[in-house]
Amino acid sequence: MLKKVLILTDRSDKELKKSILASFLAQLSLSLPVMILMMTFMEILQPFWGKEVGWWKLWVLAFSSIAVVALVFVVHRYEYGKTYVTAYEAAEEKRTTLAEYLRKLPLSYFGKKDLTEITINMMSDCGTIEQSFSSIIPAFGGTMLNLLLTCTLLAVFEWRMALAIFISVPVSFGFLLLCRKTHDYIGKMHLQSKLDASEQMQEYLEGIKVIKAFGLGGDKFKSLENAYRNLMKISTKTETVNGALTTVSMMMLRFGIPLTIFAGLNLVVSESLALPYFLMFLIFSSRIYSSLSTPLALWRDLLYAMLSIRRLHSVYEEKTMGGSDTLTLTHYTIELDNVSFGYQNKLVIKDVSFCIPQGKVTALVGPSGSGKSTISKLIARFWDINAGSIRIGGTDIRDIDPEHLFTWISFVFQDVVLFNDTIYNNIAIGKAGASKEEVEEAARRANCHEFVSRLPDRYDTLVGENGNTLSGGERQRISIARALLKDAPIILLDEATASLDPENELEIQGALSQLIKNKTVVVIAHRLRTIAGADNIVVLENGKVVQQGAGAELLKTGGLYARLFGIQQDNAEWSLES
Numbered sequence: 083m084l085k086k087v088l089i090l091t092d093r094s095d096k097e098l099k100k101s102i103l104a105s106f107l108a109q110l111s112l113s114l115p116v117m118i119l120m121m122t123f124m125e126i127l128q129p130f131w132g133k134e135v136g137w138w139k140l141w142v143l144a145f146s147s148i149a150v151v152a153l154v155f156v157v158h159r160y161e162y163g164k165t166y167v168t169a170y171e172a173a174e175e176k177r178t179t180l181a182e183y184l185r186k187l188p189l190s191y192f193g194k195k196d197l198t199e200i201t202i203n204m205m206s207d208c209g210t211i212e213q214s215f216s217s218i219i220p221a222f223g224g225t226m227l228n229l230l231l232t233c234t235l236l237a238v239f240e241w242r243m244a245l246a247i248f249i250s251v252p253v254s255f256g257f258l259l260l261c262r263k264t265h266d267y268i269g270k271m272h273l274q275s276k277l278d279a280s281e282q283m284q285e286y287l288e289g290i291k292v293i294k295a296f297g298l299g300g301d302k303f304k305s306l307e308n309a310y311r312n313l314m315k316i317s318t319k320t321e322t323v324n325g326a327l328t329t330v331s332m333m334m335l336r337f338g339i340p341l342t343i344f345a346g347l348n349l350v351v352s353e354s355l356a357l358p359y360f361l362m363f364l365i366f367s368s369r370i371y372s373s374l375s376t377p378l379a380l381w382r383d384l385l386y387a388m389l390s391i392r393r394l395h396s397v398y399e400e401k402t403m404g405g406s407d408t409l410t411l412t413h414y415t416i417e418l419d420n421v422s423f424g425y426q427n428k429l430v431i432k433d434v435s436f437c438i439p440q441g442k443v444t445a446l447v448g449p450s451g452s453g454k455s456t457i458s459k460l461i462a463r464f465w466d467i468n469a470g471s472i473r474i475g476g477t478d479i480r481d482i483d484p485e486h487l488f489t490w491i492s493f494v495f496q497d498v499v500l501f502n503d504t505i506y507n508n509i510a511i512g513k514a515g516a517s518k519e520e521v522e523e524a525a526r527r528a529n530c531h532e533f534v535s536r537l538p539d540r541y542d543t544l545v546g547e548n549g550n551t552l553s554g555g556e557r558q559r560i561s562i563a564r565a566l567l568k569d570a571p572i573i574l575l576d577e578a579t580a581s582l583d584p585e586n587e588l589e590i591q592g593a594l595s596q597l598i599k600n601k602t603v604v605v606i607a608h609r610l611r612t613i614a615g616a617d618n619i620v621v622l623e624n625g626k627v628v629q630q631g632a633g634a635e636l637l638k639t640g641g642l643y644a645r646l647f648g649i650q651q652d653n654a655e656w657s658l659e660s
């Protein structure tokens with residue numbers, strides 16, 4: 083049951099049950115001093131039954147109390163270790179399995195959710211799991227088990243008194259169960275407002291350059307302030323509502339006290355219960371009610387934690403991209419057959435068919451927004467297409483696991499992604515287990531070695547977050563070095579030289595020529611002279627192929643390619659005038 087509700091693995095389920103047991107034992111151990119106290123009390127009251135006080139018994143009880151203190155310490159130490167270790171292990175397990183799952187999701191998922199939400203899922207929701215596994219669930223479960231035991235023992239002794247004490251328990255919990263929808267509603271609102279505030283903060287920090295440049299400090303700060311004010315209001319509301327519901331349920335619970343007194347007095351008067359036992363029941367009932375306050379207060383934390391857990395697991399409703407990770411290919415010709423694809427509901431690639439022969443350079447050209455980058459990403463299976471098929475070496479790429487597919491593809495984008503690591507490690511990503519010589523050789527061929535040698539820590543220089551300590555051209559050259567090192571049979575170049583100055587571009591083009599030798603290449607470049615020598619040029623307009631052929635041929639036949647070429651020739655004459 084726990085496993086299903088909390089969506090646990092077999093291991094976490096087992097560990098959580100052990101934590102609950104540890105908490106149960108810890109609480110049970112706390113009953114021992116009360117029992118010793120009760121026994122002492124009964125012994126002192128012996129003259130009431132006309133018997134003598136057994137002093138030797140009192141001595142035994144006094145020594146037992148020392149042993150009980152030691153036992154309480156040992157059991158609590160065990161409980162502490164068990165619950166916290168389980169909590170941190172469960173959170174670590176959730177975080178890593180989630181990160182792995184996210185890696186296998188299609189990119190469309192990241193289009194629907196923003197990074198802040200995913201980060202919150204990973205950190206905050208997993209943090210809630212930590213907290214619920216360490217403090218909420220074991221304490222709740224342990225207390226409930228303890229109460230069940232106490233109730234059974236009391237019922238065996240005097241069922242009418244046990245009934246009087248415990249009858250208010252299902253009433254107060256029943257009330258909380260009835261209010262579950264209110265708890266969930268307000269809890270969801272609270273989680274959403276926390277998410278909104280975090281998103282506002284993220285946007286504020288990410289856009290700080292634009293905010294400064296355009297003097298948006300006032301407006302943007304106001305939205306941030308509003309998000310935090312809203313969070314404050316909803317937090318207050320959440321506490322007020324939850325506090326009120328818990329208080330009402332506690333009042334219902336405490337209604338058991340007068341009921342116990344009333345039932346007890348009746349039994350004493352009718353001589354069904356001796357007065358000392360009645361007093362003993364009264365002491366027990368006050369202890370039971372104070373320990374029941376804990377699960378009542380924990381109930382709302384438990385419901386809140388369940389909301390977080392459910393939000394975390396909503397990620398798993400998204401299907402990962404399947405495919406074999408053992409397939410081999412005999413050639414690398416890429417065929418697009420009647421391919422259609424849309425982001426959400428907007429169709430951007432419409433019934434496109436063309437072939438990218440192995441060992442040849444195929445260029446994709448067309449106006450901005452015509453779908454060039456989308457096609458290159460579809461070949462790398464960043465998304466699955468809506469209709470048609472894309473085949474590499476005759477195999478539909480939907481039959482190939484995306485990570486396996488990527489072993490045959492090197493992608494060089496205009497927007498380079500570098501990790502906050504050393505230059506060496508950023509290049510070495512290209513090939514697992516690459517030697518130092520191989521990394522440096524790739525850097526030399528990509529024209530990186532010279533600028534890296536000038537850095538104080540050379541290849542050990544940290545590049546900062548997304549390489550922000552490097553220029554655009556330097557970042558691009560590192561990404562080309564990575565691709566050179568990977569030496570994949572298929573190369574996708576999306577505006578790979580766009581951020582380079584003319585001098586660098588010339589050198590990089592030399593390196594790219596080496597990179598693409600005998601490879602199946604798809605190249606996207608706005609500067610048409612860059613792709614003039616391509617074996618085949620596919621011209622796209624509004625998501626459709628409108629022309630294809632060699633550059634010279636397309637210039638002769640006229641049409642969109644010749645028009646774009648003409649515009650670029652005219653633009654070459656353009657200069658900034660005041």
Ligand SMILES: Nc1ncnc2c1ncn2[C@@H]1O[C@H](COP(=O)(O)OP(=O)(O)OP(=O)(O)O)[C@@H](O)[C@H]1O
Pocket residue numbers: 193425426430448449450451452453454455456457
């Ligand atoms: N992640 C996305 N979500 C929604 N729409 C997108 C996304 N990426 C691109 N688009 C839309 O798809 C269409 C094709 O975009 P794509 O980037 O493939 O064009 P492109 O020809 O490469 O453009 P450019 O030359 O400007 O880079 C555009 O209308 C664009 O707005």
